[in-house]
Amino acid sequence: MMKNIIAKITIIRSLFLLTLLGSPLQSFADVDGVRVWQSPTHTRLVFDLSKPHQHKIFTLENPYRLVIDLGGNAKFKPDVKKVDLASTLVTGLRTGRQKNKDLRLVFQLRDDISPKSSIFAPNKIYPHHRLVVDLIEKNARSIEPAKTVKTVADQVAHNKRDIIVAIDAGHGGEDPGAVGYRRTKEKTVVLKIAKELARLLKAEPGYKPYLTRTGDYYIPLRERTRKARDANADLFISIHADAFKNSKAHGSSVFVLSERGASSEESRYLAQKENEADLVGGVSLDDKDDHVAMTLLDLSMTATRGSSLAAGKSILGRMGKISRLHKKRVEEAAFMVLKAPDIPALLIETGFISNPGEAKKLATSSYQKKMAREIFKGLTQYFYKEAPEGSYVAWKKNGGKARKVATKKAPAFEKKQAKKKVAKVKRYTIKRGDTLSHIAQRHRVSIADIRRLNGIKKSNSIQVGQKIKLPAS
Numbered sequence: 001m002m003k004n005i006i007a008k009i010t011i012i013r014s015l016f017l018l019t020l021l022g023s024p025l026q027s028f029a030d031v032d033g034v035r036v037w038q039s040p041t042h043t044r045l046v047f048d049l050s051k052p053h054q055h056k057i058f059t060l061e062n063p064y065r066l067v068i069d070l071g072g073n074a075k076f077k078p079d080v081k082k083v084d085l086a087s088t089l090v091t092g093l094r095t096g097r098q099k100n101k102d103l104r105l106v107f108q109l110r111d112d113i114s115p116k117s118s119i120f121a122p123n124k125i126y127p128h129h130r131l132v133v134d135l136i137e138k139n140a141r142s143i144e145p146a147k148t149v150k151t152v153a154d155q156v157a158h159n160k161r162d163i164i165v166a167i168d169a170g171h172g173g174e175d176p177g178a179v180g181y182r183r184t185k186e187k188t189v190v191l192k193i194a195k196e197l198a199r200l201l202k203a204e205p206g207y208k209p210y211l212t213r214t215g216d217y218y219i220p221l222r223e224r225t226r227k228a229r230d231a232n233a234d235l236f237i238s239i240h241a242d243a244f245k246n247s248k249a250h251g252s253s254v255f256v257l258s259e260r261g262a263s264s265e266e267s268r269y270l271a272q273k274e275n276e277a278d279l280v281g282g283v284s285l286d287d288k289d290d291h292v293a294m295t296l297l298d299l300s301m302t303a304t305r306g307s308s309l310a311a312g313k314s315i316l317g318r319m320g321k322i323s324r325l326h327k328k329r330v331e332e333a334a335f336m337v338l339k340a341p342d343i344p345a346l347l348i349e350t351g352f353i354s355n356p357g358e359a360k361k362l363a364t365s366s367y368q369k370k371m372a373r374e375i376f377k378g379l380t381q382y383f384y385k386e387a388p389e390g391s392y393v394a395w396k397k398n399g400g401k402a403r404k405v406a407t408k409k410a411p412a413f414e415k416k417q418a419k420k421k422v423a424k425v426k427r428y429t430i431k432r433g434d435t436l437s438h439i440a441q442r443h444r445v446s447i448a449d450i451r452r453l454n455g456i457k458k459s460n461s462i463q464v465g466q467k468i469k470l471p472a473s
Helices: 002-021 152-158 186-203 221-230 265-275 277-281 290-298 302-319 356-362 365-385 392-397 400-406 410-423 436-443 447-454
Strands: 031-038 042-049 055-060 065-070 090-098 102-109 113-120 129-137 163-169 207-211 235-240 253-257 331-333 345-349 426-429 467-470
Touching: 055 113, 065 129, 163 186, 163 221, 186 207, 186 235, 186 365, 221 235, 235 365, 253 302, 302 345, 302 365, 356 365, 365 392, 426 436, 436 447, 447 467
Parallel strands: 163 207, 163 235, 235 345, 253 331
Antiparallel strands: 031 042, 042 129, 055 065, 065 102, 090 102, 113 129, 253 345, 426 467
């Protein structure tokens, strides 16, 4: 009897150890699906796995190839011939067995790359684990942001710079956003509205649109804001068509970043949902740095917030002419994508795609164009009232065209006036505790003008003792 008990204990211990170490029969993960996304900066491979799994990844040359090994007799279930590789960096895919055991995936590539991979847990949209591999081209040409007048002196001399509007179509690629009536995807609807808005702005003298994404690919939330700042945007607009747990929720909305709490239950829900987009889109959040903390500190400035509210009110008023409004005032919520320290920023909800009636309208090209047109009208009305210094809109508003016709010496006159204005530039020495937002607010100038005048492009970092130029207020 004692021998039988000891034998049973030994078997139980062995099974327990096998469970801890991972049984060879249970350690593999099948590849249930594969998708390839192409963006202007990189190619993304997404593999749906039956469970989390270790993998090996490396590259080969002559020709360029990416190799991914999945051990433990893993199976590749998709049809290789049906994997869509058109217009991507990948030219071919084949599978095989390494040492008659491990599953090997070989992707033939057009160019040399640096791969980066991550495993993501299941979520509401994807109920399975995903292996996400980003292929970053080593020899890729850098994509320049929208060209702008670089300094305030240039602005005064030209006096006709374009107002740059960064238009962000929410979601994209792996992240479809909300899915509504007849499987209408938010990412598709908002991209069409964003492109139509960009078309209208491009056709309007004095404006230059800048799309953060132009196709079906995902961009991390903080990257969207960074792209807008690198483009020296005067306004950042993020366009959405979200969903709420109650399908009766309806109406268009405009949001600004909340300093405290959200202005309604729907605001809190939508902000939480949008802020989770990085997890759905396949973005690691483990690289948070001090820059984010500095960004949050600079959000307290009142100048940018005031501009955001004014622009939002103008756009909301126009949107109310073609759609029901969820609230008749600009709402507030802690959307991560609005956390830009020096750019007025808005998030526009064009409607609730979870509402069958609104989803039907949002899916039509005619309504998408109507929505873009009303946003355009509200935006241009705002900028006519609050035209940035040195812009074509400000020049036109102040009768610049009439003065030019009145005298043949207009160019010389403009240069003389420009010299007078440039001469009024102030010098300022950075003190401990200073931020660009506080300096701008104290001297009644815009942060964008300070950045352009001093060549501060990708960062708002300043140092104690640093001497900078301030434009005349």
